[in-house]
Amino acid sequence: MSATPIESGGPPAARPSVGRNAWVALGVLWFIYVLNFLDRQLLSILAKPIQDSLNITDGQLGLLGGLYFAFFYCFIAIPVGWLADRTNRVWVVSIACGIWSAATIACGLAKTFPQLAVARMTVGFGEAGGVPPSYAIITDYFPPRRRGLALGLYNLGPPLGMALGVLFGARIAAEFGWREAFIAIGVLGVVVAIVTPMLVREPKRGGLDAATATTAVVAPAVAKAPFWATVGDFFRNPTLLLAALGSGVTQIITYGFGNFTPLYLQRELGMTPQELSIWFALIVLFGMGGGILASGFLIDRFTRWSKTAYALLPAISLTIALPFYLLFLWAPNWPLALVILLGPTLMNYFYLSSSVALVQEEVAPNKRVLSGALLLLVMNFIGMAVGPTYVGFASDHFGSLRTALYTLAPVYLVAIAIFLVLARRLGRDKSRARETA
DSSP states (O other), X not given: OOSSOOOOSSOOOOOOOOOHHHHHHHHHHHHHHHHHHHHHHHHHHTHXXXXXXXXXXXXXXXXXXXXXXXXHHHHHHHHHHHHHHHSOHHHHHHHHHHHHHHHHHHXXXXXXXXXXXXXXXHHHHHHTTTHHHHHHHHHHHSOHHHHHHHHHHHTTHHHHHHHHIIIIIHHHHHHTOHHHHHHHXXXXXXXXXXHHHHHOOOOOTTTTHHHHOSSOOOOOOOOOOOHHHHHHHHHHOHHHHHHHHHHHHHHHHHHHHHHXXXXXXXXXXXXXXXXXXXXXXXXXXXXXXXXXXHHHHHHHHHTTTOTTHHHHHHHHHHHHHHHHHHHHHHOSSHHHHHHHHHHHHHHTTHHHHHHHHHHHHHXXXXXXXXXXXXXXXXXXXXXXXXXXXXXXXXXXXXTOHHHHHHTTHHHHHHHHHHHHHHHHXXXXXXXXXXXXX
């Protein structure tokens, strides 16, 4: 049962106001998310000089950005989510940012592949504590009818972080070296981790839910949620599980494709690092950023009438993205490829805000961090672990990165099918709610 019911019919109510502290919190958490993906993107942007320096293969590169990173990122998120549901979530985010930033510095100091692998695992360990608590903090700062937009704005962190990673990572590497790029970004993250608790206050858990619910029942005092009961509730809920599975399959594409796109553009299509730092950065910023922002607005608009929009929007966007993805791989030169790349980059990420908002709406306030962590566990362990790892080894096997990326095309169809099944289930839930009303 949703902790914050959504009206399924009739005109939407007036939007409740949002205070200054909410926007400050959103801004700080968003910047931390930018750093999160900036650190993560450096590996793919600097793949070529790292390969040249440490003599590693595409398969090893895929492990660094895939399985090795995902193992710690996904499974540490669960105990971190449990801890954050019971303690100060802002401090959890701050400490996590400090850990992954220090580990990013260690990446720049690595002299061998095993050292770099350990450093990347530690980055994953730290980043596991950043996103799930932030989802819950934002949810408790913004009322239900503003959460789609707030989470959409927050989820602009990845595209901006990736764009800045492309821009500054490539520039710093070209001027000084790939090691200096990791060290500089890591130092910035440590500073941000220190100032975060000074700027963001811990909000009351579920404080805005009772005031805006469509029922007249006053919410009881929020109790600490039991760990295993929350885990069981998540995996027994078909709606949450389908959202996580659909997102995970989609991330096989976004991580597998995204982690190797800079290397593909340079190796297969002849882009220079300087060209990559400008043009690819713009594609990521406006394509991925525009898609995530648009999805936030559309979620707020269409879910006021029907929750099926949480699933239909990703299904439609992925259907549009598939032909552009194939055309991108067909393109014979990088200028044409970049123009086409705007299509899948714009449409591939509608699933993110949809799934996050759906999970946050479906669970009780005291289960939001852990439920968000479970969502990330499923979708990242499927997408992050499988996507880059598979593409890296497929590239080694076929002797062609382009061929390896072509084999991701059928994954689109699987993701679309899962989201359509989720839409059907949400529609049935809506019908049952009307019958019992």
